[in-house]
Amino acid sequence: MVDKADRSVLRALVAIAVVASAMTACSNSQDQEPSTAVQATIVDDAGMADEADGANWLAFGRTYSEQRFSPLTQVDTDTVNNLKVDWYLDLPDDRGLVSTPLVVDGILYFVGSMNRVRAVDATNGTLLWEYDPKVFENTTNDMRAGWEHNRGIGIWQDKVFVATWDGRLNALNRQTGEEVWSVRTTPEGSALYITGAPKVFKGKVLIGNGGTENGPTRGYVTAYDADTGEEAWRFYIVPGNPADGFENDAMRMAAETWTGEWWKFGGGGNAWHGFTYDAELDQLYIGTGNGSPWNRKIRSPGGGDNLFLSSIVALDPDTGEYLWHYQTTPGETWDFNSNMDIVLADLEIDGENVKAILHAPKNGFFYVIDRTDGRLLSAEKFAETTWATHVDVETGRPVEVAGARYEEGPAEISPTFFGAHSWHAMSYNPVTGLAYIPTINLTSTYTDQHIDVESWEPAAFRKMHSGVGTRNLTTVEGKAPGALQAFDPVTGEPAWEIPMPGLWNAGTLTTAGNLLFQGRATGEFVAYDAGSGDELWRFDAGLGISAPPITYAVDGRQYIAVLVGFGGAAAGIPTGVEVSHGWAYGAQMRRLMAFSLAGNADVPPQPPAGRPEPLAVPDFEVDEQLAQAGRAIYALCGYCHGGGAVSAGMAPDLRASPIMTSFEAVAEITRDGSRKDRGMPRYAWLQDEHILAIQHYIRDRANQALEQQ
Numbered sequence: 001m002v003d004k005a006d007r008s009v010l011r012a013l014v015a016i017a018v019v020a021s022a023m024t025a026c027s028n029s030q031d032q033e034p035s036t037a038v039q040a041t042i043v044d045d046a047g048m049a050d051e052a053d054g055a056n057w058l059a060f061g062r063t064y065s066e067q068r069f070s071p072l073t074q075v076d077t078d079t080v081n082n083l084k085v086d087w088y089l090d091l092p093d094d095r096g097l098v099s100t101p102l103v104v105d106g107i108l109y110f111v112g113s114m115n116r117v118r119a120v121d122a123t124n125g126t127l128l129w130e131y132d133p134k135v136f137e138n139t140t141n142d143m144r145a146g147w148e149h150n151r152g153i154g155i156w157q158d159k160v161f162v163a164t165w166d167g168r169l170n171a172l173n174r175q176t177g178e179e180v181w182s183v184r185t186t187p188e189g190s191a192l193y194i195t196g197a198p199k200v201f202k203g204k205v206l207i208g209n210g211g212t213e214n215g216p217t218r219g220y221v222t223a224y225d226a227d228t229g230e231e232a233w234r235f236y237i238v239p240g241n242p243a244d245g246f247e248n249d250a251m252r253m254a255a256e257t258w259t260g261e262w263w264k265f266g267g268g269g270n271a272w273h274g275f276t277y278d279a280e281l282d283q284l285y286i287g288t289g290n291g292s293p294w295n296r297k298i299r300s301p302g303g304g305d306n307l308f309l310s311s312i313v314a315l316d317p318d319t320g321e322y323l324w325h326y327q328t329t330p331g332e333t334w335d336f337n338s339n340m341d342i343v344l345a346d347l348e349i350d351g352e353n354v355k356a357i358l359h360a361p362k363n364g365f366f367y368v369i370d371r372t373d374g375r376l377l378s379a380e381k382f383a384e385t386t387w388a389t390h391v392d393v394e395t396g397r398p399v400e401v402a403g404a405r406y407e408e409g410p411a412e413i414s415p416t417f418f419g420a421h422s423w424h425a426m427s428y429n430p431v432t433g434l435a436y437i438p439t440i441n442l443t444s445t446y447t448d449q450h451i452d453v454e455s456w457e458p459a460a461f462r463k464m465h466s467g468v469g470t471r472n473l474t475t476v477e478g479k480a481p482g483a484l485q486a487f488d489p490v491t492g493e494p495a496w497e498i499p500m501p502g503l504w505n506a507g508t509l510t511t512a513g514n515l516l517f518q519g520r521a522t523g524e525f526v527a528y529d530a531g532s533g534d535e536l537w538r539f540d541a542g543l544g545i546s547a548p549p550i551t552y553a554v555d556g557r558q559y560i561a562v563l564v565g566f567g568g569a570a571a572g573i574p575t576g577v578e579v580s581h582g583w584a585y586g587a588q589m590r591r592l593m594a595f596s597l598a599g600n601a602d603v604p605p606q607p608p609a610g611r612p613e614p615l616a617v618p619d620f621e622v623d624e625q626l627a628q629a630g631r632a633i634y635a636l637c638g639y640c641h642g643g644g645a646v647s648a649g650m651a652p653d654l655r656a657s658p659i660m661t662s663f664e665a666v667a668e669i670t671r672d673g674s675r676k677d678r679g680m681p682r683y684a685w686l687q688d689e690h691i692l693a694i695q696h697y698i699r700d701r702a703n704q705a706l707e708q709q
């Protein structure tokens with residue numbers, strides 16, 4: 001005899017078993033019964049540590065390990081050629097899309113432009129709710145440039161967490177999208193901003209911030225109670241003024257490695273991306289940022305390692321207390337931060353099982369670190385790296401090349417401030433034993449010869465607080481600008497590498513189906529054999545991809561989902577590189593796309609890539625001096641309108657805009673804020689001569705482009 005309560009438990013168990021078998025049986029049926037009896041997933045420490053649950057994608061890196069490795073096998077090397085679009089959601093009001101969606105029990109959550117969060121049915125893309133944190137209303141005027149992007153959200157139990165550009169951490173009701181609580185994590189009006197995903201563990205939500213280049217900043221991370229938003233702890237990454245007293249012993253220790261009056265320059269270390277909670281060892285790892293300013297001669301004139309810049313710092317997740325650190329770039333002076341992913345993996349090295357951290361930061365070395373104590377196991381180059389010959393494993397320190405610190409004049413250095421690897425996700429496949437890194441192959445010349453380092457003053461708000469100039473940014477000789485690299489952390493060598501025509505390629509996903517997925521700056525979404533790197537499938541999304549793909553399963557069907565919308569720094573920062581793919585503002589549709597083996601959705605084609613034609617205005621006579629003055633002011637505009645006034649699609653290409661020929665029209669938009677509702681910031685401080693200068697700069701750029709045709 002089975003009583004009623006037992007029978008319902010039994011039914012639920014049977015339903016789970018049916019779903020589990022359907023997943024392996026590769027059912028492609030279009031009209032499956034919804035699996036209503038499956039119990040709701042509880043998003044907590046156990047859930048986010050569960051590597052075996054392939055149906056959900058609960059945490060930023062799928063699970064706490066941040067491997068972005070899925071156990072799902074319905075789509076594998078044999079079936080992937082049948083992968084087709086299952087559904088898509090058009091996002092006409094979005095631009096740069098860079099985030100990792102999360103999936104719980106058939107509902108997909110993601111953050112898009114201007115930090116708007118949406119929940120959709122993961123089987124068909126139907127919008128369930130939308131939350132707008134109204135970043136525009138909360139951001140101070142000059143901070144509004146480049147406010148487009150956010151890399152992800154967090155979930156804990158019944159809440160979704162999003163951090164906003166203007167420095168708030170907001171908790172939403174997971175069912176309705178309604179705001180439950182909101183806290184400020186950065187002082188109002190400060191140079192700090194947030195583009196990163198909150199990380200959730202043990203009932204706490206962790207968030208850091210960026211802004212090292214915006215002025216004197218001192219980085220920190222803060223943990224909040226997930227239920228209430230109450231601050232649990234804060235950890236500063238660099239020491240403040242010793243006269244004010246140190247917050248803790250770690251800051252006292254760190255201050256020993258600084259010289260001069262570093263606190264006047266901020267110090268930096270801002271942690272804006274890589275945070276990993278290690279459920280096994282109950283430790284939290286923070287990837288820390290570069291110096292503020294970049295140039296150590298200014299920041300710390302007597303030298304020193306400048307802890308905890310460019311490091312992985314292990315903290316107690318309950319208290320924020322310092323446990324250990326490993327510094328990848330002691331005395332950082334090139335913007336070589338260590339903010340990149342911190343991936344946890346169990347490796348066998350020389351016959352020993354090692355609990356490892358895998359880390360491929362900007363500086364070009366791939367680090368394998370023993371995460372029990374922070375000891376370096378290996379550090380080998382994964383890209384052209386000219387600032388150091390190698391890393392001495394005994395001391396854990398890089399052996400630098402003489403002159404690399406531009407101490408004897410200009411120094412050509414690889415990697416660059418873009419890094420050999422940026423925030424684009426690295427994945428790790430424990431079956432192939434390979435880490436998959438979107439790499440960048442650039443070189444540039446660093447020099448401070450034009451700067452009086454002894455009297456350099458902290459830069460004004462958002463005026464490039466670096467204290468060093470970089471020029472001649474170009475591709476490493478003999479290399480493609482970017483590559484997809486498979487790196488073997490045990491041998492310390494790349495297994496294979498696929499060159500890419502663009503430098504700014506998206507993060508990676510790998511699966512137990514022996515697959516590797518990546519979107520490209522050039523618009524293709526590609527699947528590879530994870531072992532050999534052989535290309536197996538590709539889909540042309542018709543628009544550059546910057547976001548990493550995810551995979552999940554609902555009712556026995558495996559989906560691969562990705563946001564399509566070229567974005568991030570290289571889509572905007574005025575450097576003159578990576579703006580050439582022809583993704584035009586308002587032309588190609590931004591989309592959330594999901595693929596499956598049963599997919600049969602028809603996707604409207606994208607308009608072809610192409611740049612807006614610069615406008616010829618023969619009777620607008622460019623004044624060279626004004627154009628020169630306008631170039632400096634345009635630096636703010638370039639965050640969205642593109643380097644050198646060449647738009648990568650984040651905002652209109654001003655060279656093609658008739659508006660730019662009218663002083664009144666430009667003044668109305670820039671100074672009076674007539675297009676605030678469309679995301680164009682208002683710059684109330686602009687004087688008439690500033691507006692005129694911008695006009696002349698843009699017209700000069702338009703004429704130059706026309707001449708080159």
Ligand code: CA
Nearest residue numbers: 212290335337
């Ligand atoms: Ca930086």
